[in-house]
Amino acid sequence: MIRSSSLSFSYNEQNTFNFPDIQADAAHPLLILGGSGVGKTTFLHLLAGLLRPKSGKIIIGERNISSMSTRELDKFRGGHIGLVFQRSHFVSSLNVRDNLRLSQYLARERQNPDLIREILERLNLGNKLDQKTYRLSIGEQQRVAIARAVLNDPDVILADEPTSALDDANADEVISLLEEAAHAARAALVIVTHDQRLRDRISNRVELS
Amino acid sequence: MNIQRLSWKNIIERPMSTFMSLLLLTLGVSIISLLLILNTQLDQTFKKNITGIDMVVGAKGSPLQLILASVYHIDNPTGNIPLKEAKELAAHPLIEKAIMMAYGDNYAGYRILGTDLSYIDHYEGELMMGKMYTKKFEVVLGAKTAQNLSLKVGDEFFGNHGSSENGEQHTENSYRVVGILKVSETVLDNLIFTQIESVWGIHEHEEEDSRDEKAKDEQAHEHEKGEEHEQDGDHEHEESKEITSMLLKWRSPMAMISLPRMINEETSMQAALPAIEVNRLFQLFAVGISTIRLIAIAIMVISAISVFVSLYNSLKDRKYEMALMRSMGASRGQLLWMVLFEGIILSVLGYVLGIGLSRLGIIMLSQVFVEDYHYELSASTFLLEEGWLFVISLGIGILAALIPGIQAFNINISETLADG
Numbered sequence: 001m002i003r004s005s006s007l008s009f010s011y012n013e014q015n016t017f018n019f020p021d022i023q024a025d026a027a028h029p030l031l032i033l034g035g036s037g038v039g040k041t042t043f044l045h046l047l048a049g050l051l052r053p054k055s056g057k058i059i060i061g062e063r064n065i066s067s068m069s070t071r072e073l074d075k076f077r078g079g080h081i082g083l084v085f086q087r088s089h090f091v092s093s094l095n096v097r098d099n100l101r102l103s104q105y106l107a108r109e110r111q112n113p114d115l116i117r118e119i120l121e122r123l124n125l126g127n128k129l130d131q132k133t134y135r136l137s138i139g140e141q142q143r144v145a146i147a148r149a150v151l152n153d154p155d156v157i158l159a160d161e162p163t164s165a166l167d168d169a170n171a172d173e174v175i176s177l178l179e180e181a182a183h184a185a186r187a188a189l190v191i192v193t194h195d196q197r198l199r200d201r202i203s204n205r206v207e208l209s
Numbered sequence: 210m211n212i213q214r215l216s217w218k219n220i221i222e223r224p225m226s227t228f229m230s231l232l233l234l235t236l237g238v239s240i241i242s243l244l245l246i247l248n249t250q251l252d253q254t255f256k257k258n259i260t261g262i263d264m265v266v267g268a269k270g271s272p273l274q275l276i277l278a279s280v281y282h283i284d285n286p287t288g289n290i291p292l293k294e295a296k297e298l299a300a301h302p303l304i305e306k307a308i309m310m311a312y313g314d315n316y317a318g319y320r321i322l323g324t325d326l327s328y329i330d331h332y333e334g335e336l337m338m339g340k341m342y343t344k345k346f347e348v349v350l351g352a353k354t355a356q357n358l359s360l361k362v363g364d365e366f367f368g369n370h371g372s373s374e375n376g377e378q379h380t381e382n383s384y385r386v387v388g389i390l391k392v393s394e395t396v397l398d399n400l401i402f403t404q405i406e407s408v409w410g411i412h413e414h415e416e417e418d419s420r421d422e423k424a425k426d427e428q429a430h431e432h433e434k435g436e437e438h439e440q441d442g443d444h445e446h447e448e449s450k451e452i453t454s455m456l457l458k459w460r461s462p463m464a465m466i467s468l469p470r471m472i473n474e475e476t477s478m479q480a481a482l483p484a485i486e487v488n489r490l491f492q493l494f495a496v497g498i499s500t501i502r503l504i505a506i507a508i509m510v511i512s513a514i515s516v517f518v519s520l521y522n523s524l525k526d527r528k529y530e531m532a533l534m535r536s537m538g539a540s541r542g543q544l545l546w547m548v549l550f551e552g553i554i555l556s557v558l559g560y561v562l563g564i565g566l567s568r569l570g571i572i573m574l575s576q577v578f579v580e581d582y583h584y585e586l587s588a589s590t591f592l593l594e595e596g597w598l599f600v601i602s603l604g605i606g607i608l609a610a611l612i613p614g615i616q617a618f619n620i621n622i623s624e625t626l627a628d629g
Contacts, residue, residue, distance in 0.1 A: 074541075092527070
């Protein structure tokens with residue numbers, strides 16, 4: 001479960017973003033829509049604890065992340081928040097398996113090769129374990145990113161434009177997979193996008209302007 | 210998976226720049242280590258072999274050559290000196306000990322040194338088997354001579370004239386091995402010892418021949434000499450006998466003031482002080498050594514820059530990766546450690562490879578030294594200075610990684626991710 005209230009953020013004096021209150025849980029995924037420049041990514045980074053809000057509260061599970069120290073936040077992110085970005089990035093020196101193991105390591109979770117294999121097989125990537133991530137297609141990369149986001153059993157999955165680089169078929173598949181994965185992990189799913197194709201997929205919507 | 214493993218993976222992910230950094234580090238470390246070992250071992254050897262020798266007297270010529278020939282047996286003698294003059298000097302009240310040496314021959318490149326047993330005593334040589342020589346043409350072998358020539362007690366051989374093994378062979382008289390010395394790690398190990406009389410004995414005929422040619426008008430006199438040769442050891446014979454050089458120990462330091470000058474000015478001989486000549490030699494080396502050392506230090510500095518550039522560049526490419534790691538729960542400290550550890554891996558690897566390379570170099574140099582000077586270098590020693598070299602290498606690795614590491618530490622996650 002994730003909840004925010006009276007969140008605001010400013011890069012400088014003139015430019016302050018005020019964000020609507022949101023709420024999402026495993027049964028109710030949330031779509032945050034908006035054109036460019038309205039602070040979509042800023043909103044997502046606030047929700048993920050990558051940025052500090054000027055005011056307001058963010059509750060994930062039972063914890064208020066806006067009052068955590070940097071160290072606590074680093075720790076919390078790894079275990080409770082799964083992130084998916086527009087273009088998937090990985091540690092390029094590692095193969096798919098090791099990227100996922102790194103994710104478990106950084107989240108201070110037990111490194112579990114069986115779980116990694118199982119999740120990748122569910123996402124139809126069972127034969128890509130030993131591949132370097134940059135050898136995968138964009139669709140495959142996005143699926144590995146989803147695998148990484150759900151790997152540590154997060155409370156919330158935050159996705160930043162997960163479909164905008166993909167064609168219709170791939171976009172459709174990625175959204176379905178995200179929903180399935182979030183559902184299986186009982187995680188709240190929040191998608192931030194300008195991609196109008198997703199408008200009909202998720203009923204729970206907030207428009208940023 | 211952990212941070213150290215990730216550092217390792219990152220390093221092998223960019224093989225070319227890693228190779229470059231390692232190559233430079235390895236070269237720098239190996240040259241410095243090689244210099245340290247050479248310097249230490251040569252210094253030890255040179256200083257060890259002059260202990261107890263205050264002065265060397267031989268034929269006029271280069272004093273350094275006299276020392277190299279008479280003390281270290283690696284150069285040709287400057288010539289011969291009359292036995293009579295040498296004996297007079299040995300009896301001087303300021304002289305405590307005098308060891309006479311005569312040579313001219315070798316066997317398979319190992320010099321045959323005519324001297325009395327006090328020479329072996331001086332270097333504290335002990336017998337491993339057999340006995341010391343007591344008669345003409347009996348020889349005692351240094352440990353390495355015996356080992357390298359596969360000679361044992363009872364074997365006989367003919368010497369070759371001069372110090373080169375291609376010299377004319379003396380087939381009239383053969384030498385017989387009566388004893389072999391223990392390893393002493395001094396010049397004893399690579400020599401063959403016999404009585405001075407043996408050396409004289411071998412060359413009697415030649416001297417006779419050359420004198421025949423030189424002084425045809427002195428035939429009667431010559432004839433007389435010839436007779437004397439047959440009754441060897443004759444007292445009057447000393448008039449014409451010669452030795453190569455003489456090692457001397459003073460009774461008091463006072464001798465240094467008067468004796469060398471007296472010898473150089475008033476006799477046909479020259480006096481050389483080993484301590485001074487060895488210092489002169491090391492000063493000559495020192496110029497070369499400090500030049501090479503400067504080059505090695507320059508290489509080390511360049512290697513540090515190379516490690517820095519390599520990490521700095523890869524960091525620019527990996528900036529997004531690091532922000533991503535932070536978003537996955539990595540702490541700032543973990544990123545700093547990741548970059549520092551990459552520097553540490555490079556410097557430790559470079560050090561290990563460099564020390565290995567220097568040992569390889571020592572083994573190869575040792576072969577050249579053994580061939581030319583019968584002198585072996587040890588590749589198995591580890592110097593304290595090389596421990597310091599490790600600390601310095603490690604310092605270079607950490608220092609070069611520090612700035613990129615701090616950048617990783619201070620990375621702005623949100624900004625970097627938004628730019629990606």
